[in-house]
Amino acid sequence: MAKEFFVALRLVACAQNGLEVSLSNLNLAVPPPRFHDTSSPLLISGTSATELPWAVKSEDKAKYDAIFDSLSPVNGFLSGDKVKPVLLNSKLPVDILGRVWELSDIDHDGMLDRDEFAVAMFLVYCALEKEPVPMSLPPALVPPSKRKTWVVSPSEKAKYDEIFLKTDKDMDGFVSGLEVREIFLKTGLPSTLLAHIWALCDTKDCGKLSKDQFALAFHLINQKLIKGIDPPHVLTPEMIPPSDRANLQKNIIGSSPVADFSAIKELDTLNNELVDLQRYVK
Structure with missing residues (x-):
C-alpha cells in the first residue's frame, strides 16, 4: 500500500x-x-x-x-x-x-x-x-x-475581567507590563515564570495584553498557584484566546x-x- x-x-x-x-x-x-x-x-x-x-x-x-x-x-x-x-x-x-x-x-x-x-x-x-x-x-x-x-471557564473569565477593568488605568482595552507588574508580583511566583506566562499570552508580541489574553494569563497563574501545574512551552489550540485565533491561523x-x-x-x-x-x- x-x-x-x-x-x-x-x-x-x-x-x-x-x-x-x-x-x-x-x-x-x-x-x-x-x-x-x-x-x-x-x-x-x-x-x-x-x-x-x-x-x-x-x-x-x-x-x-x-x-x-x-x-x-x-x-x-x-x-x-x-x-x-x-x-x-x-x-x-x-x-x-x-x-x-x-x-x-x-x-x-x-x-x-x-x-x-x-x-x-x-x-x-x-x-x-x-x-x-x-x-x-x-x-x-x-x-x-x-x-x-476555551480553558478559561465563564466564571473565571468574569472574575478576571473585573480585575482587568481595574488594572487598565488608561482604559484603552489593553494592559501594559507596567500596569500589571504589581499585581503579577503579588502572586509570589518567580519573575522568570511570570515573564514566560506573559510571553505566552502576548500572542501578537505587542507588549500589551487584551482582556482575553489577560484572563488566560491569570488562568495560567492560578493553575500554578492552586494545582502546581506549570504553564506549557507553547499554547495548545484550546488555550488560544478566541479573539486571537483568526489572526494566528493566517500566520500559521x-x-x-x-x-x-x-x-x-x-x-x-x-x-x-x-x-x-x-x-x-x-
Whole structure:
C-alpha cells in the first residue's frame, strides 16, 4: 500500500495535465500535482474554535477515508507501522514527517483514527505544496470530534475581567507590563515564570495584553498557584484566546491545499496494477 500513495499522486498529476489516467503514463515528465483552495476555512475570522469549520472538507475527507480503509485499520485505528510507509512515500524530509505524525496523533496514543489520519494527509499535501508545517496544530485543523472549549471557564473569565477593568488605568482595552507588574508580583511566583506566562499570552508580541489574553494569563497563574501545574512551552489550540485565533491561523497556514483524486481509480485496485508497474519500469 505504501507505493500506492506515490502512484496516486502521479495519477493526479496526469489527470490535471489532460493525460489519460494510466500506469503507462507514470514516467512521463509532468508537473507535480497541484493542491489548492482559495476559500480556506483557516482564513475565517470571528469564529470560536468549537464553531470553526474543519479545514478538511467533506469531499476530501471521503478520499482520505478511502486511503485509511485501504490500510486495513484495526478497531478503527492505524498503527504507526501502517502509516509510516505512506508518509515516507511522500518523499518529504523525515523531520517534517515526524512533525506531521506528532500533530496528527492528537490523542498521543501512538495510533491514528479516521479523523487524525485526515489531518495527517492534509498536512502532507500542505508540505508537498511547499507550505510550512506548523509547530502546533491550528484550531481549524483540530477535528470537531476532538475540540475543547476555551480553558478559561465563564466564571473565571468574569472574575478576571473585573480585575482587568481595574488594572487598565488608561482604559484603552489593553494592559501594559507596567500596569500589571504589581499585581503579577503579588502572586509570589518567580519573575522568570511570570515573564514566560506573559510571553505566552502576548500572542501578537505587542507588549500589551487584551482582556482575553489577560484572563488566560491569570488562568495560567492560578493553575500554578492552586494545582502546581506549570504553564506549557507553547499554547495548545484550546488555550488560544478566541479573539486571537483568526489572526494566528493566517500566520500559521496561508492556504489549505486539497488534493483532487476524482480521476483516480479505486485505491483497492492499485495493488494489482503495481505488479504491471514494476514490469514496466524494468
